[in-house]
Amino acid sequence: MKKGLATLTLALMAAGAISTSTHAATTLVYCSEGSPEGFNASLYTSGTTFDASSKNMFNRLLEFKLGTTETEAGLAESYDVSSDGLEYTFHLRKGVQFHSTKDFTPTRDFNADDVIFSFDRQGNKNNPYHMVSGGSYEYYTAMGMDTLVKDIVRIDDYTVKFVLNQQEAPFVANMAMDFASIFSKEQADALMKAGTPEKLDSDPVGTGPFQKVQYRKDSLIRYTAFENYWKGKAKVDRLVFSITPDASVRYAKLKAGECDVMPYPNPADLKQMEADPNINLLSQEGLNVGYLAFNTQKKPFNDVRVRQALSLATDKSAIIDTVFQGAGKVAKNPIPPTMWSYNNKVVDYQYDPVKAKKLLAEAGYPDGFTTNIWAMPVQRPYNPNARRMAEVMQEDWSKIGVKAEIVSYEWGEYLDRSKKGEHDTVLLGWTGDNGDPDNFLYVLLGCEGVGGSNRAQWCNEEFNNLLLGAKRTADKAERTKLYEESQVVFKREAPWITIAHSVVYEPIRKEVKGYKVDPLGGHFFYNVSK
Amino acid sequence: MFQFIFRRLSLVIPTFIGITLLTFTLIRLIPGDPIDVMAGERGVSPERHAELSAQLGFDQPLYIQYFRYVTGVLQGDLGNSLVTKEPVMSEFLTLFPATIELALCAVIFAISIGLPAGIFAAVKRGTIVDHSVMTFSLTGYSMPVFWWALLLMLVFSVNLGWTPVSGRIDVTYWIDDVTGFMLIDTFLSDEEGAFASAVSHLILPSIVLGTIPMAVIARMTRSSMLEVLSEDYIRTARAKGIAPWRVIVIHALRNALIPVITVIGLQVGILLSGAILTETVFAWPGVGKWLIESIGRRDYPVVQGGILIVACIIIFVNLMVDITYGIINPRIRHSR
Numbered sequence: 001m002k003k004g005l006a007t008l009t010l011a012l013m014a015a016g017a018i019s020t021s022t023h024a025a026t027t028l029v030y031c032s033e034g035s036p037e038g039f040n041a042s043l044y045t046s047g048t049t050f051d052a053s054s055k056n057m058f059n060r061l062l063e064f065k066l067g068t069t070e071t072e073a074g075l076a077e078s079y080d081v082s083s084d085g086l087e088y089t090f091h092l093r094k095g096v097q098f099h100s101t102k103d104f105t106p107t108r109d110f111n112a113d114d115v116i117f118s119f120d121r122q123g124n125k126n127n128p129y130h131m132v133s134g135g136s137y138e139y140y141t142a143m144g145m146d147t148l149v150k151d152i153v154r155i156d157d158y159t160v161k162f163v164l165n166q167q168e169a170p171f172v173a174n175m176a177m178d179f180a181s182i183f184s185k186e187q188a189d190a191l192m193k194a195g196t197p198e199k200l201d202s203d204p205v206g207t208g209p210f211q212k213v214q215y216r217k218d219s220l221i222r223y224t225a226f227e228n229y230w231k232g233k234a235k236v237d238r239l240v241f242s243i244t245p246d247a248s249v250r251y252a253k254l255k256a257g258e259c260d261v262m263p264y265p266n267p268a269d270l271k272q273m274e275a276d277p278n279i280n281l282l283s284q285e286g287l288n289v290g291y292l293a294f295n296t297q298k299k300p301f302n303d304v305r306v307r308q309a310l311s312l313a314t315d316k317s318a319i320i321d322t323v324f325q326g327a328g329k330v331a332k333n334p335i336p337p338t339m340w341s342y343n344n345k346v347v348d349y350q351y352d353p354v355k356a357k358k359l360l361a362e363a364g365y366p367d368g369f370t371t372n373i374w375a376m377p378v379q380r381p382y383n384p385n386a387r388r389m390a391e392v393m394q395e396d397w398s399k400i401g402v403k404a405e406i407v408s409y410e411w412g413e414y415l416d417r418s419k420k421g422e423h424d425t426v427l428l429g430w431t432g433d434n435g436d437p438d439n440f441l442y443v444l445l446g447c448e449g450v451g452g453s454n455r456a457q458w459c460n461e462e463f464n465n466l467l468l469g470a471k472r473t474a475d476k477a478e479r480t481k482l483y484e485e486s487q488v489v490f491k492r493e494a495p496w497i498t499i500a501h502s503v504v505y506e507p508i509r510k511e512v513k514g515y516k517v518d519p520l521g522g523h524f525f526y527n528v529s530k
Numbered sequence: 531m532f533q534f535i536f537r538r539l540s541l542v543i544p545t546f547i548g549i550t551l552l553t554f555t556l557i558r559l560i561p562g563d564p565i566d567v568m569a570g571e572r573g574v575s576p577e578r579h580a581e582l583s584a585q586l587g588f589d590q591p592l593y594i595q596y597f598r599y600v601t602g603v604l605q606g607d608l609g610n611s612l613v614t615k616e617p618v619m620s621e622f623l624t625l626f627p628a629t630i631e632l633a634l635c636a637v638i639f640a641i642s643i644g645l646p647a648g649i650f651a652a653v654k655r656g657t658i659v660d661h662s663v664m665t666f667s668l669t670g671y672s673m674p675v676f677w678w679a680l681l682l683m684l685v686f687s688v689n690l691g692w693t694p695v696s697g698r699i700d701v702t703y704w705i706d707d708v709t710g711f712m713l714i715d716t717f718l719s720d721e722e723g724a725f726a727s728a729v730s731h732l733i734l735p736s737i738v739l740g741t742i743p744m745a746v747i748a749r750m751t752r753s754s755m756l757e758v759l760s761e762d763y764i765r766t767a768r769a770k771g772i773a774p775w776r777v778i779v780i781h782a783l784r785n786a787l788i789p790v791i792t793v794i795g796l797q798v799g800i801l802l803s804g805a806i807l808t809e810t811v812f813a814w815p816g817v818g819k820w821l822i823e824s825i826g827r828r829d830y831p832v833v834q835g836g837i838l839i840v841a842c843i844i845i846f847v848n849l850m851v852d853i854t855y856g857i858i859n860p861r862i863r864h865s866r
Contacts, residue, residue, distance in 0.1 A: 029701050034823075037614050045568070133615045136582060138568075201615070216707065217624050218815030219698060240701040244813040248680060252688050253695045410561040452575075 025237035026530050028512070030523065031250040031259035032241040035218050038133070040201040041178035042122055045138050050178045051523045052221055052241060057099075058181035058206035061090050061115065062172065066524060067516040069287070069339050069435025071176045075110060075207065081474045085167035090115070092158040096230045098184045099211035101203055103194075106186055110207055111157045117185035119145075119152055129188060132197045139179035143433065144168075167472040169479060173436035182207065209234040209526040218243055235514065235529035254279065254507060260530060261508045261515060263523060267327045267384075273507045284517040285329055285336050286504040289440065290382035290429035291496040292373070292393065293455040295421055305363035307494040310425075311349040312356035313400045314393055314497050323389045324500060331498040333487050335440045338519035339432070340476075341483035346491050348498075357400045368401020374418060374426040375408045381502045382429030389427060389499070421457045428455055435520055437483045442467045445495065456495035463489045534856065538849055545845060546838075550603065553837045554596050557830055564588075564612055564828035586612065599834060608835030613827055618835035622817060627710030628698065629816035632808070633801035635732050636740035641794065644744040648751025648790075652759060653778060663748060670745035679738045679811040686734060693734050696813040700727040735812040739805050743797040750793045754786040761785075788858060795851030799844040 032051060037044045041054035054060075063074035076090035096110040121129040122137040123146055140146060148171065151163040164171060174180065184205050191199050205211070207230065210223035221241040225234040242259055244250045250262040251269050255276070265273060273281045294301035294310070301307055316330045332348035335341070360368065375390035376383060383389060390406045397404050404425075409417060418426045433439050443449060446467055447459035463486055470482040490496075506517050514527040565574060565582050574582070583589045587598065602609055608618040644667075651663035687695040698712045699705060703724040708715050713732075716724035758764065759782055767777050806818040817836065824832035 027702060043615075134585070136585070138574075141578065198615075214704070214707075216815060217621065218819060219628070219813070220701065222701075222704060242697055242701055242813070243815070244696060245819070246810055246813070249683070249696050249811055249813060252680075252683055255688050256691065256695050258695050258697075258701075411566070413561070415566065 026235075027238040027240060028236040028261070028525060028528060028530055029240045029242050029259040030525065031244045031253050031262045032221075032523075033243075033247075033250070033264055034245055035243055036221070038201050039204055039212065039215075040133070040183075041181050042118075042137050042140060043133055043201060045142075047521050053204075053206075054178040054181040055208075055522045055524050056210045056223065056239065056526070057204075057208040057212060058183075059096075059208055060176050060178075060180045060182060061092075062176040064176050064435060064518075064520060066518065066527065069432075069519055071172060071435075074176065075115075075182055076175075079172075085169070085472060085474055086164050088162045088164070088171065089155070090160050090162070092160065093230065094158060096207050097228045098187070098207055099205040099226055101205060103199075103203075104187050104190055104205060106184060106205065108186060110182065110184075112154045112160045113185045114182050115160045116152050116154055117188060118181065118183045119149070121183075121188075122179070123149055128192060129197060129200070133201045137179065139177065139433070143174050143177070143179075145174060169471055169474050170434065170436040170438040172474070173434040173439070177434045210239050231526070234526050236525070239525050251507070254509065257509065259509075260512045261506065261523070261525075261528075263506060265505050265507055267325050270327070270505060273505075278510050279507050280510055280512075282506045282508060282515070282517050283503050284519060285338055285501045286381055287336050287338060287432040287435065287519050287521060288382040288429060289331050289334055289336060289501055290328075290380075290389075290427070290499045291331070291334070292499060293426050293428060293458075293496050294494075295423055295425065296456050296458040296495050297421060298424060300363065300365060300369055301424065303363050304493055305359050306365065308349065309356040309359040309363065309400065310397060310402065311494050311497050312352045312359065313402070314349075314396050314499075315351045316497075316499060317351075318396075319389055319392050320500055322392055323383070323385050324502065327384075327503050327505065328500040329503060331501050332491070334445065334490055334496065334498055335437050335483075335487070336432070336501045336519075339435060339437055339440070341437045341480040343484040343487040345484075346487050348491070349494070353396075353399050360400055360402075365401075368403065370403045370405070371424040372405045372407045374414065374423045375406050376411070376414060376427055377408050378411050380429055381431060381504075382500065383427060384502075386427045418455050419452055421451070421455075423455075426455050432520065437479075438467065438471060441483065441486060441490075442471070445490065458493075458495035460489065460493055460495075463493070535849070535853065538852055542845055545841075549838055549841045550600055550834070551596075553834045554599060557825070557828070557833045558592070560825070560828070562828055564830060567828050568613075603835075603838065608838070609831035611824070611832045612829045613824075613832075618831050619839075621820065621832070622836060622839055624710065625815055625817050625820050628712070628814060629802060629805075629809075629818070631711050631713060632732065632735055632739060632805070632814055632816060633798065635736035636801055636805075637743065637794070637798055639736050639740035640743035640747055640797070643740075644747030645751055645790070647744075648748040649755055649778065649783065651748070651752045652755035655756060660752075663752070667745035667748040670741045671749075673741060675738060675742075675805075675807040676811060678741065679734070679808060682734050682738060683811070694727075694731050696731075696811070698728065698731050698814070699724065700731075703727060735808055735814055738811075739801065739808045743794075743801070746793055746797065747790060750790050751786065754789045755782060758782045758786040784858070788855060791854055791858070792851060795847055795854075799847040802843050802847065803840040 032048065034048045036049040036052035037046060038049065039053040041050050059075045061074055061076040062071040065072045075093050075096060077093050079088055079090045081088055092112060098106040098110060100106060121127045122140040124130060148164055148168055149162060150165045153161040153163065155161055183200065187205050188200050191197050209226055209229045211226045212221065212223055214222040220243060223239040225237050227233055244253060247264055247266045250259065251265060253259045254262050270281065273279050294307050296302055320328050320330055332346055333343060373390045373393060376386040394404045394406060418428065430440060430444055443453050445454055445458060445463065447464045450457050450459050466482045466486040470479040473479060504517060508515050511530055513529045518524060565579055587595060610617050611621060647663045651660040654660050683695055686693045694700065699716065703721050705715050705719050705721065705724055708718055712728045716728045764777060764782055767781050806822050808814065809816040809819040817840065821833065821836045824836065
């Protein structure tokens with residue numbers, strides 16, 4: 001009898017243990033690469049900060065459809081554009097709740113006041129929050145929002161109108177960017193009243209799928225899934241960012257099961273990761289481009305034939321092998337293939353030194369000439385080793401008689417001098433901000449950028465008019481057509497040698513489901529389960 | 531004794547001025563302006579650059595910037611980080627407990643192995659034991675920290691699964707910040723197994739960080755013991771028939787310890803100022819990593835303030851060492 005009772009007790013205990021384990025909270029661990037600078041994305045520009053704040057804690061009026069660079073409805077269910085393209089009216093979603101913290105519990109749902117506050121703080125110098133935490137809103141300014149937005153009008157609780165100074169179709173993509181995250185005005189007011197407004201930037205509430213519970217600098221960030229999230233609760237109960245700056249250590253943690261997802265692996269580890277049965281290695285071209293810009297205002301690069309000749313003389317696949325060691329793809333367009341309006345029909349200059357030499361002779365340089373290649377002193381995703389890249393190009397060009405000297409400066413000076421056009425040719429690159437082609441094409445190649453971000457100092461009327469046309473219409477099909485055409489003009493005129501798009505790798509544990517690589521470089525965990 | 535401490539303290543003031551001047555100048559001598567570094571290839575317009583410079587006070591002449599910095603320091607204000615906008619002091623205080631915890635465990639490891647090994651090698655001079663201890667300590671001393679850490683991690687964490695890879699505690703434990711010292715916080719919390727998890731996370735970093743001090747202590751103890759053991763009074767003690775262990779522990783060790791304590795003191799000072807490599811490899815949230823990252827970002831206030839605090843700690847530890855000499859050896863105390 002006693003024995004029977006004991007068996008029954010054991011069986012009950014075992015059943016209890018099983019039932020608790022099935023109900024145990026699921027925790028997803030992301031081994032992030034560094035500490036966020038803060039928790040208000042509008043104050044910063046680094047992806048590390050965006051992952052920890054805007055991507056998982058906040059929403060914007062529009063969102064990027066996961067895995068693409070296209071926008072979809074976010075906190076705004078829809079928007080209308082006025083016929084003159086100067087007014088954007090957003091119709092806001094009802095019943096959206098904000099998180100709560102130890103010191104703040106919201107009493108109302110999200111509404112138009114929150115939208116106006118979030119933008120007014122950045123654009124209006126008289127907003128009481130403008131100077132809190134330094135008053136520097138780099139992305140808002142960099143995207144030209146300070147000069148673009150004329151007024152933000154509250155139509156009613158759930159309708160907000162943005163009035164612009166000029167027609168600017170990429171404005172829509174800006175509304176899905178991290179700096180456009182929506183904060184709670186109610187929390188801001190409460191903190192101002194309590195005399196601690198700076199807490200809005202370190203301990204804010206958002207409307208996103210996860211709410212922050214604890215942050216230990218350089219160690220970890222803890223979040224719980226927000227029960228009342230408007231799209232429904234996230235699939236995991238807890239999310240932890242385990243801050244691990246060293247890539248080899250992140251990999252060791254992934255192997256040991258101490259983390260589920262890791263960003264930025266060492267290229268040297270990729271082969272081993274691919275072979276590991278416990279790891280899925282996801283990959284995608286990054287939203288970036290590495291290029292060599294000719295200074296088109298200097299001789300001999302003012303002659304398109306010279307630019308074409310050097311494009312033909314450069315063996316890009318050799319660069320991908322030696323410099324990127326496989327973690328890159330040859331670029332033929334100035335925008336990456338993950339971006340809408342990428343023109344796949346464009347035909348690239350194929351490596352052909354004989355044809356190049358002929359073209360150079362036609363341009364009046366049968367024996368070549370002497371020039372320079374500027375190589376960046378820093379490592380960037382779109383160019384892991386600029387010096388090496390310059391050496392490969394130097395070697396290629398010497399075959400058609402062009403003698404190039406490699407020049408480098410300290411990074412700040414490099415950027416500054418190349419802006420002024422002191423170079424003959426310069427290696428540089430770009431990582432996209434908002435997934436809009438305008439953010440690559442107009443910023444880097446538009447006439448307005450000459451003497452600034454347009455390192456080729458290239459102003460081509462035909463190309464520029466196509467871009468201006470695409471800025472002025474909100475019709476996406478029309479814009480796509482214009483951008484596709486502009487890429488053909490670009491290739492023909494060859495102001496750059498488009499070299500490579502880096503490939504982003506993200507190893508995850510096999511048991512992680514639903515994770516997608518974001519072409520904009522973010523890390524989202526809403527749809528992820530384990 | 532007070533006079534002795536006072537004399538030591540009076541040397542601190544010029545040292546302070548020297549440190550503030552050096553850090554202030556050196557970080558500004560590194561090429562690269564913090565605003566450009568923050569902006570990257572996106573760049574900022576010259577007008578915006580000027581506006582930001584004025585906001586941060588970089589448009590002022592250097593002597594005014596220095597004067598403002600020193601005035602702030604004297605009022606206990608080390609400024610705010612350019613990157614996180616948080617006060618430098620509060621960032622330091624959040625990270626320092628982790629550094630102390632790791633440094634103390636590493637020192638305990640180094641002393642508990644290094645000291646007996648050194649004594650043993652001295653007593654068994656010239657034997658295989660002596661040679662092995664010295665070979666091991668030389669290997670330990672010359673081991674590249676980065677490599678040693680990854681090696682231990684791969685063997686014990688990834689392959690054998692005995693210890694965790696990195697961090698301070700298993701992420702499944704949600705421990706509130708009370709003191710910032712993980713061992714104390716987990717001890718105070720009700721979560722079962724949290725303390726054991728914190729201890730297990732300390733093992734590998736302590737061994738890695740303690741390896742070089744251990745080797746130094748072992749070598750120092752050995753040579754110092756050898757010197758003392760050849761002194762006349764030890765021969766006398768032995769001749770009197772005192773038990774051999776008493777001669778070593780009571781008579782020889784106390785005198786042999788003086789140079790060893792100097793070395794331990796110096797090592798503690800170095801460890802408290804943060805162990806950059808160990809902290810980076812084990813994702814340990816300490817001050818060393820924080821300072822290095824700030825230099826990369828040209829975060830002037832953090833570099834200036836952080837180095838100043840670290841220098842104060844080293845000065846303080848050295849002062850403590852000097853005072854300890856006095857206590858251990860009355861001859862030093864009285865001769866001054």
